[in-house]
Every structure is written in structure tokens, then in C-alpha cells.
Amino acid sequence: MADTIRDASGTDSAGEDTGTERETGVHSTSTSTEVETRSEAPGTAVVRPDAIPNPGFPPERLRVTDLDPREEKKAERAVSLWFGLGIFGAIAAVAVYVAFPLGNGDPDVNRWTTFGIGMGIALGLLGIGFGAVHWSKSLMEGHDLVEQRHTTRGSEETRARAVEVFSLGNKESGFSRRKMIRNSMIAALVAFPLPGIVLFRGLAPREDPNELLKFTMWKKGTRLTRDPSGTPIKASEVTIGSAFHVIPEGLNETEDRLEEKAKAAVLLMRLRPQDLTISSGRESWSYDGIVAYSKICTHVGCPVALYEQQTHHLLCPCHQSQFDITREATVIFGPAKRPLPQLPIMVDDQGYLVARSDFREPVGPSFWERENS
Amino acid sequence: MTIDTQGPVTTTHGQERAEDASVVGRMANYLDERTSLSGAVKFLGRKIFPDHWSFMLGEVALYSFVVILLSGTFLTFFFQASMSEVQYDGSYIPMKGVEMSAALQSTLNISFDVRGGLLIRQVHYWAALLFVASIGLHMLRVFFTGAFRKPRELNWVVGFLLFVMAMAEGFTGYSLPDDLLSGNGLRIIDGMVKGLPVVGTWISYLLFGGEFPGTDIVGRLYTLHILLLPAIVVALIGIHMVLLIINKHTQFAGPGRTNDNVVGVPIMPVFAAKAGGFFFIVFGVLMLVAATVTINPIWNYGPYDPSPVSAGTQPDWYIGFADGALRLVPPGWEFLIGPYTVSMNIIVPVLALLVLLGAVAAYPFFEAWVTGDRREHHIADRPRNAPTRTAIGAAGLTFYAALWAAASSDIVATHFRLSIESVIHLCQALLIAGPFVAFFVTKRVCLALQKKDREIALHGFESGRIVRLPGGEYIEVHQPLSEYERWRLVSYEDYQPIMLRPDRRGRITAGMRARARVSNWFFEDRISPVSRPELEASQHH
Ligand code: HEM
Ligand code: FES
Numbered sequence: 001m002a003d004t005i006r007d008a009s010g011t012d013s014a015g016e017d018t019g020t021e022r023e024t025g026v027h028s029t030s031t032s033t034e035v036e037t038r039s040e041a042p043g044t045a046v047v048r049p050d051a052i053p054n055p056g057f058p059p060e061r062l063r064v065t066d067l068d069p070r071e072e073k074k075a076e077r078a079v080s081l082w083f084g085l086g087i088f089g090a091i092a093a094v095a096v097y098v099a100f101p102l103g104n105g106d107p108d109v110n111r112w113t114t115f116g117i118g119m120g121i122a123l124g125l126l127g128i129g130f131g132a133v134h135w136s137k138s139l140m141e142g143h144d145l146v147e148q149r150h151t152t153r154g155s156e157e158t159r160a161r162a163v164e165v166f167s168l169g170n171k172e173s174g175f176s177r178r179k180m181i182r183n184s185m186i187a188a189l190v191a192f193p194l195p196g197i198v199l200f201r202g203l204a205p206r207e208d209p210n211e212l213l214k215f216t217m218w219k220k221g222t223r224l225t226r227d228p229s230g231t232p233i234k235a236s237e238v239t240i241g242s243a244f245h246v247i248p249e250g251l252n253e254t255e256d257r258l259e260e261k262a263k264a265a266v267l268l269m270r271l272r273p274q275d276l277t278i279s280s281g282r283e284s285w286s287y288d289g290i291v292a293y294s295k296i297c298t299h300v301g302c303p304v305a306l307y308e309q310q311t312h313h314l315l316c317p318c319h320q321s322q323f324d325i326t327r328e329a330t331v332i333f334g335p336a337k338r339p340l341p342q343l344p345i346m347v348d349d350q351g352y353l354v355a356r357s358d359f360r361e362p363v364g365p366s367f368w369e370r371e372n373s
Numbered sequence: 374m375t376i377d378t379q380g381p382v383t384t385t386h387g388q389e390r391a392e393d394a395s396v397v398g399r400m401a402n403y404l405d406e407r408t409s410l411s412g413a414v415k416f417l418g419r420k421i422f423p424d425h426w427s428f429m430l431g432e433v434a435l436y437s438f439v440v441i442l443l444s445g446t447f448l449t450f451f452f453q454a455s456m457s458e459v460q461y462d463g464s465y466i467p468m469k470g471v472e473m474s475a476a477l478q479s480t481l482n483i484s485f486d487v488r489g490g491l492l493i494r495q496v497h498y499w500a501a502l503l504f505v506a507s508i509g510l511h512m513l514r515v516f517f518t519g520a521f522r523k524p525r526e527l528n529w530v531v532g533f534l535l536f537v538m539a540m541a542e543g544f545t546g547y548s549l550p551d552d553l554l555s556g557n558g559l560r561i562i563d564g565m566v567k568g569l570p571v572v573g574t575w576i577s578y579l580l581f582g583g584e585f586p587g588t589d590i591v592g593r594l595y596t597l598h599i600l601l602l603p604a605i606v607v608a609l610i611g612i613h614m615v616l617l618i619i620n621k622h623t624q625f626a627g628p629g630r631t632n633d634n635v636v637g638v639p640i641m642p643v644f645a646a647k648a649g650g651f652f653f654i655v656f657g658v659l660m661l662v663a664a665t666v667t668i669n670p671i672w673n674y675g676p677y678d679p680s681p682v683s684a685g686t687q688p689d690w691y692i693g694f695a696d697g698a699l700r701l702v703p704p705g706w707e708f709l710i711g712p713y714t715v716s717m718n719i720i721v722p723v724l725a726l727l728v729l730l731g732a733v734a735a736y737p738f739f740e741a742w743v744t745g746d747r748r749e750h751h752i753a754d755r756p757r758n759a760p761t762r763t764a765i766g767a768a769g770l771t772f773y774a775a776l777w778a779a780a781s782s783d784i785v786a787t788h789f790r791l792s793i794e795s796v797i798h799l800c801q802a803l804l805i806a807g808p809f810v811a812f813f814v815t816k817r818v819c820l821a822l823q824k825k826d827r828e829i830a831l832h833g834f835e836s837g838r839i840v841r842l843p844g845g846e847y848i849e850v851h852q853p854l855s856e857y858e859r860w861r862l863v864s865y866e867d868y869q870p871i872m873l874r875p876d877r878r879g880r881i882t883a884g885m886r887a888r889a890r891v892s893n894w895f896f897e898d899r900i901s902p903v904s905r906p907e908l909e910a911s912q913h914h
Contacts, residue, residue, distance in 0.1 A: 040747060040748050041745065041746070041747040041748070042746055042747075042748055043744040043745025043746035043747065043868070044743075044744050044745055044746070044868045044869055044870065044871055044892060044896065045744065045746050045748075045866055045867065045868050046867045046868065046869050046901070048867075048902075048904060050904045050905050050906055051863075051864075051902065051904060051905065052859070052860070052863045052864075052902075052903065052904065052905050052908060053905075054628065054629065054630075054631060054860060054864070055628045055629075055856040055857055055859075055860050056628060056629050057628060057629030057636075058628050058629070058855075058857045097488060097489060100488075101488070102464075102485070102486060102487075102488045107465075107485075107672075110484070110485060110491060113488060113489070113492075114489070114491045114492045114495070114663075114664060115664050115665065117488075117489050117492055117664070118492045118496075118660050118661070118663055118664020118665070119660075119661070119664050121492075121660045121664075122657045122658075122660035122661040122664060123657075124657075125653045125654075125656045125657030125660060126653065126654060126657035126658075126661075128650070128653040129650045129651065129652070129653030129654035129655075129656075129657055130650070130654065131650070132646045132647070132649055132650030132653065133646070133647055133650035133651065133654065134650075135646055135650075136642070136643050136646035136647045136650065137647070140642055140643045140646060141642075141643070142643070144636050144637055144638065145419075145421055145636070145637070145638065145639055146421070146629075146634050146635070146636050147420070147421040147621075147634065147635045148633060148634055148635075149621055149632075149633050149634060149635060149749075149751060151749060152524040152619065152620060152749065200579065201579070203579040203580070203582055203589075204578045204579045204581075204582050204583055205582075205583050209574050209575065209577075209578035209584070210574065212583075212584050213574070213584070227680055228678075228680075245680060247680070256584075258586050258677070258678070258679060259583070259584045259585065259586065259587065261678070261679050261680060262560075262584070262585055262586065262679035263584075265679055265680040295680060296679070297564075299564065299699075299718065300560070300561050300563070300564020300565055300567075300568070300699070300719070301560045301561070301563060301564040301585075302557065302560060302561065302564075303679060303680050303681065303682060305680070305681070305682040306682060315793075317682055317686070317783070318557075318561060319696075319699050319700040320700060320782065320783060320793050320797065331704055331705075332704075333704060333793075333794055333797075334700075334704060334797075335699060335700065335701075335702035335703075335704070335706070335718045336704075336718070337704070337705055337706065337707035337716075337718060338707070364564070365563070365564035365567045365568060366567065366568055366707060366714045366716045366719075367567040367568070367573055367574040367577075367714065368567075368569075368570055368571055368572075368573055368574055368713055368714055368715075369574055369712075369713065369714075370714045371709060371712050371713070371714055372712035372713065
């Protein structure tokens with residue numbers, strides 16, 4: 001290695017040599033633009049015999065610390081000072097750690113401990129960092145060295161030996177001669193990971209997801225209750241223009257609260273009945289201008305919960321799909337395609353809002369088997 | 374073979390020679406006699422590293438990964454990757470008694486009850502952001518300087534995989550605390566997966582261990598986040614470094630530098646001191662930021678709940694382009710084939726992202742096919758000297774930027790008081806037209822800069838000094854260049870379009886035609902470097 005490294009400074013003619021070598025060496029032997037199979041083919045590169053030659057290395061410039069012993073001393077002190085600051089920082093971090101116990105949950109104390117310890121550690125690190133970099137730049141032997149490159153491919157001899165190794169392997173094992181052994185081995189190797197893949201079926205429970213995705217907690221008679229308190233809602237409490245975040249009664253007590261909520265969350269609004277366009281078959285799904293729609297976006301499932309009272313539009317905060325409540329939550333903008341599913345509702349004999357049934361279609365993001373029931 | 378007879382002889386020789394009596398010397402001898410370590414030192418110790426500020430981007434990525442490993446390991450001692458419900462009983466008063474998962478509670482405990490815990494969380498997070506950012510910038514450096522050319526194509530692919538892994542690490546980490554934002558991110562993933570044709574429903578079901586959100590996902594992502602993905606990242610970094618040593622570093626053109634040498638400082642001691650020092654600086658700066666700037670204050674967000682609104686929240690910056698891709702789909706892209714739902718509003722953005730990533734991975738092979746150049750390249754291009762490549766890069770960046778901007782469409786809309794619709798339409802226009810404009814403009818700028826370089830190489834710098842000639846004419850005095858300065862301007866590769874000629878069997882295949890067309894598009898506008906006769910001519914009048 002050492003013999004290939006040369007000093008790039010001064011009058012050494014190494015630069016000249018290598019500089020000219022580049023122009024006249026291997027790379028410029030061909031001027032053809034055809035594809036060639038040789039590994040040095042220049043392709044469509046233009047190789048110019050009349051290119052300007054590499055001038056070789058410029059004379060070296062010395063640093064102040066090379067020229068002036070006082071500057072050198074100064075740099076030496078500066079490097080040590082940085083390392084000293086590093087020591088100070090590390091100790092300061094420990095001191096802050098000891099001085100400020102935590103545990104009372106006061107965000108202010110927390111912020112100051114974080115700040116104090118962090119600044120100490122940072123100083124400890126930066127001291128070492130700046131010290132080392134300053135040392136290398138101002139005091140270490142500074143001029144450039146040159147190392148020769150070699151082509152990456154192995155020497156012809158090595159490559160020939162590698163080929164020989166493989167053909168010996170082939171010959172001694174009979175790998176390509178004994179076709180039956182080879183093919184059955186490949187088949188066995190293809191077969192062996194299959195059980196591993198099948199094992200991953202165990203990642204999820206036994207049920208078919210399609211059955212689960214098509215139903216929610218809502219049933220005939222389930223009361224609409226406030227999210228998150230779970231108190232029921234009387235139709236009379238829903239004034240025109242208001243909107244309620246709704247969950248089914250009993251949701252908070254279920255075991256899989258979040259899974260159920262991710263399907264059953266509903267938004268309840270009251271509009272003037274004449275503002276609503278109701279399609280046939282849905283006449284009984286609303287009550288006196290009160291409508292309930294799934295809150296789970298039909299795009300990829302974020303909660304669609306920004307209700308604009310004036311326009312009766314619902315906006316999904318994730319990708320800005322907009323749904324028009326006056327037209328049964330059809331999409332008026334954004335990447336979602338389907339309207340939000342409507343929850344059919346009615347009023348029970350105590351005046352509370354209850355579901356008439358479950359949703360009549362799967363809620364939330366689209367999935368492949370969605371319509372297939 | 375001959376080992377047996379030679380063995381004892383070399384051993385005694387070795388013992389005799391290693392008479393260095395110092396402690397270090399004896400330790401070195403001890404190690405070497407058991408490991409042959411001296412060979413590695415001999416091979417690596419004085420390897421030469423060229424210097425340029427842009428070569429530090431990869432180093433920043435490496436060092437921030439080290440910081441991530443250190444801080445992440447500390448976090449694992451306290452973090453509980455469990456979604457079982459607990460009532461928060463830590464010391465942060467506003468959350469007392471709130472039902473949450475054990476994961477969120479332990480993250481709150483790291484933040485409020487472990488001294489220095491918040492600091493380490495924040496260092497981990499900031500280092501993660503810096504990690505992905507520096508990998509991205511490092512890739513851009515490699516792209517725009519053509520450092521991906523032979524023999525480094527494979528290392529480009531390794532680096533590309535690291536970029537993808539970094540995003541995966543970031544996303545899995547973001548999901549771990551199980552707060553409102555991370556749950557919302559997972560909800561979007563769930564919806565996207567469900568939208569994939571045929572397998573989507575089942576993949577989501579298996580991933581979440583049942584219906585969304587389930588109680589498994591945090592534990593599963595945790596295994597990926599601290600075991601599988603880091604192991605892959607470490608292995609890829611290892612390959613990346615080994616290939617770097619084998620291929621050696623590229624260098625920019627400069628006097629004395631050639632395609633056959635490396636000019637720079639040796640690993641021992643200058644590069645080691647500089648790089649080691651730089652590690653501490655990167656670490657120190659991350660500490661400084663972590664000590665002063667709060668990030669991901671989960672205590673403000675609370676536990677995940679599928680129902681509350683979260684307007685104006687943003688994913689981490691490197692996920693933005695994927696989120697933006699979802700937003701830019703026009704309404705109505707979903708239809709039925711028989712009983713099956715085909716969600717083009719998800720399939721198309723997912724495909725677009727895959728195509729973008731695939732194009733990045735494949736670019737070196739594409740360019741090699743176009744140029745047909747089989748030589749090794751160790752001199753980094755100045756971007757202007759490869760106008761078409763630079764323009765392609767600019768077009769790709771513009772595409773990415775449009776997706777990325779779309780991820781903030783709501784924030785842009787409220788900030789500039791525009792309607793959300795107009796911002797989305799603007800981003801859509803930018804996504805489609807932007808890359809073409811960027812390509813055209815960048816290419817023209819590159820060619821103009823090359824022309825200017827030619828002028829300077831031939832006639833020197835404009836000095837700004839105007840003199841009046843005896844004839845009354847005014848001219849500007851040009852200051853001549855030194856040959857060293859000139860070399861940087863005239864030493865670059867120049868390609869010409871392929872001439873379509875029949876092959877040895879007298880045929881012209883469709884592949885050859887395609888390649889000729891692409892080659893023509895690539896190299897039809899080109900500015901050749903100044904040649905010696907031109908230079909001599911310019912100096913003689
Ligand atoms: C390139 C690699 C990595 C990236 C980009 C990354 C990113 C992240 C992010 C963004 C978070 C969320 C932090 C928060 O909000 O507190 C996180 C959490 C976490 N990470 Fe990593 N990480 C990486 C590697 C690792 C490794 C190697 C480990 C362990 C050895 C680790 C351990 C953890 C733990 C335990 C948490 C949860 C603690 C918490 O949320 O505070 N990470 N990671
Ligand atoms: S989830 Fe509602 S628009 Fe994407």
C-alpha cells in the first residue's frame with residue numbers, strides 16, 4: 001500500500017505522470033460509438049486526442065500554523081480548551097441531574113431538567129468534536145496524499161481461478177449432469193418455505209374478516225349516546241343547526257371498545273326538514289330533520305368530524321373529502337368515492353333517539369369484498 | 374500444503390520482531406498474534422479520503438444512526454410495547470385517571486418520571502428526522518454528481534434500500550407511543566391496505582391481528598422497529614461501507630486528480646480525527662436541539678380514539694409525499710368489477726409511489742444503457758456537465774415536491790386564505806406540469822452555465838475593468854485563468870447521440886431503435902469541453 005501513496009505536494013512529478021496517463025491510457029484507445037462488450041468500452045462518450053492535458057498538482061500552500069510557531073502554540077491551546085470545555089459539560093450534566101429530582105409532574109421542572117442535562121451533554125460532545133476537528137485542521141500533517149486506483153474486477157488470473165472453482169464444483173458434484181437430482185432439489189427448496197408462510201395465518205383470529213366488517217354494534221333500539229360520556233340524547237335536545245358526536249349505548253362497557261368505536265362512531269345533525277333531499281326507501285331513516293351518518297370516512301377511515309353549519313358540509317381532516325349532508329352525504333370533493341353510510345334512526349317512547357337497525361352497508365374504507373354479501 | 378513447515382518459522386520471527394516493550398506495543402502484539410489485525414491496519418490505516426463538504430452528508434446519516442441506536446436502546450429499558458388498557462397514574466396531572474394503553478403510559482413515564490427521559494426521547498426523534506433527511510440529501514448528491522456510475526451502481530441500490538428502511542423505521546417508531554396521532558396514522562395505513570385489490574382485506578386483518586385497531590399492532594411494530602429493521606439497516610450499512618472501501622471514494626475534478634488516483638487525507642490520523650470529531654459535533658447539535666425544542670408532545674394529544682377530530686395534524690416530513698399522493702386523487706376513482714370493489718383512489722397513488730421509488734432505484738442502469746459506457750468512473754460530475762441527468766433529477770424532485778406540498782394542503786389553504794379546492798387543484802397542476810417545466814428550465818440553465826464556463830476557460834474572468842482603446846472603442850479587461858483553475862472547467866466527459874447502424878448481422882432491432890431515440894434525447898444538446906487547439910487559438914490573438 002505504502003508504495004502506491006505519493007505526496008501530492010511540491011514539485012513531485014507524480015501528478016504530471018498520472019495526469020497525462022489518463023489522456024493516453026486505456027480509456028482513449030477506442031473512438032467507436034458502437035456497443036462493445038469489452039469492459040472498458042466508452043460507449044457513446046467522445047474520446048478526444050486533443051483534450052487539454054491535466055496540469056498536475058498545484059504547489060502546496062502552507063497554513064499559518066506551519067509558518068508561525070506562535071500560531072501553532074495558540075492552536076494547541078485552543079484544542080485543549082475545547083477538550084476542557086467537554087469535560088466541564090459532562091460534569092455539568094451530572095450536576096444538573098443530581099440537583100433536579102423529578103416526579104411531581106410539573107412540566108416546567110421537566111423542561112428545565114431536560115434543558116440543563118441536555119445542554120451539559122451537548123457541551124461535552126461539542127467540546128470533543130470541535131477540539132478534534134480543530135486539531136486535525138490546524139496541527140496534523142496537512143497536505144494531500146495520492147493513492148492509485150485499481151480496476152475493481154479481479155485480475156485475469158483470479159477470475160480464471162474462480163471459473164475453475166465453479167467448474168470443479170460442478171464436475172465433482174455432477175450438478176448439471178445429474179438433472180434429476182438438481183431439479184428435485186430445487187423443487188424441495190421451493191417447497192420448504194411454504195409452511196412458514198402458512199404459519200402467518202395465525203396472525204389473526206379464525207373468523208372471516210368480511211363477516212366482521214359488515215356489522216357494527218348498532219341494533220334495532222340501541223340508544224344514541226354522547227361521545228364520550230355515554231349519556232342518551234333526546235330528540236328535543238337536538239336543535240336545528242347543532243351537531244352531536246355519537247356512540248352506541250353501552251360502548252364504553254364493551255371489551256373491544258376501540259374496535260367497536262372505529263366502526264360505530266356517528267355524527268348526528270339537525271337540519272330544517274325542507275333542506276334535506278331524501279331518496280326513496282330512506283323516508284323513515286331520519287326524524288324531523290335529524291339525521292345520523294357514520295363518522296368514519298369512506299376514503300381510508302379518518303373521523304369525518306368537521307361540520308360546517310352554514311353549508312351543511314362535512315369535511316374530513318385527513319385528505320379533505322367533503323360530504324353534503326343535504327344530499328345524503330354524497331361526496332362533493334376529495335378522494336373519497338362513496339357517501340357516508342346513513343344510520344336509520346327513530347325515537348323511542350321516552351323521546352330518546354334510537355337506531356332503527358344497524359347500518360345497511362359496511363362503514364369505513366372500501367375493501368375488495370365490500371359489495372359481496 | 375506448505376503451511377506446516379513455514380508456520381513455526383514465522384512465529385519465532387514475529388516474536389523477535391515485536392520487541393516493542395511499551396504497554397500499547399505489547400497489547401498490539403498480543404492482539405495481532407491472535408487475530409492478524411495488523412493486516413487490516415496495513416490495508417485500511419492509510420487509505421485516502423478525498424474531501425468535499427457534500428461528502429459529509431453520508432457521514433451525517435451514519436452518525437445520526439449511531440445516535441438513534443444509543444438513544445433507542447435507552448428507551449427500550451422503559452418502553453412497554455403493550456396495548457392493554459391501564460388507568461394513567463403517573464405524575465402528569467392533566468392525564469391522571471385517563472384510560473390509555475400501557476404503551477402510551479410508559480411513554481408518558483419516560484417523559485415525566487424518568488430523569489432525562491424526555492431528553493432521550495427527543496434526541497431519538499430529532500436524530501430520526503435528521504437520519505432520513507441526510508440520507509435523502511446524500512442520495513441527491515450522489516445522483517447529481519453521477520457518483521452512481523460504474524462501479525458503484527450496486528452501492529446505489531444498497532443506499533436506496535437504506536432510504537426505504539429509514540422511512541419504515543420512522544413510521545414504525547411514530548406508531549409506537551399509541552397516542553392520538555400515531556393511531557390516526559395507523560388508521561390511514563389500515564384504510565390503504567384494505568383498498569388493495571384481492572388481498573387487502575386479509576392483509577389488514579392479519580397485520581392488526583383482527584379488526585382495526587386491535588391489541589397487537591404496537592407489539593408487532595415494536596419487534597420490527599427494534600429488531601428486524603435495525604438488523605437489516607446495520608447489515609445494509611455494512612455492505613455499503615465495504616463497497617465504499619472496495620470502490621474507493623469519488624472525487625471532484627481538480628489539477629492532478631485523475632480517474633486513476635485518489636487525492637486526499639489518510640484515514641490515520643487526519644480523516645479519523647476529522648470524522649470522529651464530526652460525529653461528536655452531529656451528536657452535540659442533536660443534543661442541543663433536543664434540549665431546547667419539544668417534539669411530539671404526546672401529553673397534549675392523549676390516547677388514540679377513533680372518533681375525535683385532529684385537524685391540521687401532519688405526518689413526519691418523510692411520509693408527507695405518500696399522504697399527499699392520497700390527497701391529489703380526483704373524486705370518484707372507485708368502481709365495481711362484478712361484486713368486487715376496485716379502489717383506484719388508493720391503487721393509483723400506491724402505484725405512483727412505487728413507480729417513483731422504482732425509477733430512483735433503476736436510474737443508474739438506465740443511464741448505463743443509454744451511454745453504453747462500460748468504463749469505471751471515479752471523477753464526480755459537476756451537475757451542469759450532465760444537463761439531461763440533472764434535468765431528470767430536477768423533474769423528479771418537482772414531482773416529489775408537489776406530492777409533499779399536497780400533504781400540507783389544508784395548512785396552506787388556511788394560511789394563505791385560499792379554498793382547499795384551489796390548493797388541491799394547484800398541486801395537481803404542479804404534479805403533472807411541474808416536472809416538464811423543471812426539466813426544460815434546468816436543462817437550459819445547465820447549458821447556459823456550460824457556455825459560460827467555456828467563455829471563462831477561453832478568455833478568462835470578466836474583471837469588471839473597462840478600458841478605452843486608442844481607437845475610441847471600449848472593452849472590458851479579462852483576467853486570465855491559471856492552468857489549475859482552467860482544468861476544473863475543461864475536464865469533463867462528453868457524450869454524443871448514438872448513430873443507428875446495423876449490427877453484425879445487418880439488423881436494426883426495436884431495442885436499438887429505442888436506445889438511439891433515448892440517446893438522441895439525452896445528448897442532442899451538448900457543449901463540448903474546450904480543446905487544446907481552441908485554447909491555443911484564443912491565446913494567440
Ligand atoms: C433508523 C432507525 C430508527 C428511526 C428512524 C426511529 C424513529 C423513531 C420514532 C420517530 C419514534 C417515536 C418517538 C416518540 O414519539 O417518542 C421512535 C420510538 C422508539 N424507538 Fe425508534 N427509531 C429507529 C431505531 C430504533 C432502534 C434501533 C431502537 C432500539 C434499539 C429504537 C427504539 C425505540 C423505542 C423503544 C421507541 C418508543 C419509545 C417512545 O415512543 O418514546 N428505535 N423511533
Ligand atoms: S380519510 Fe377522509 S379523506 Fe382520506
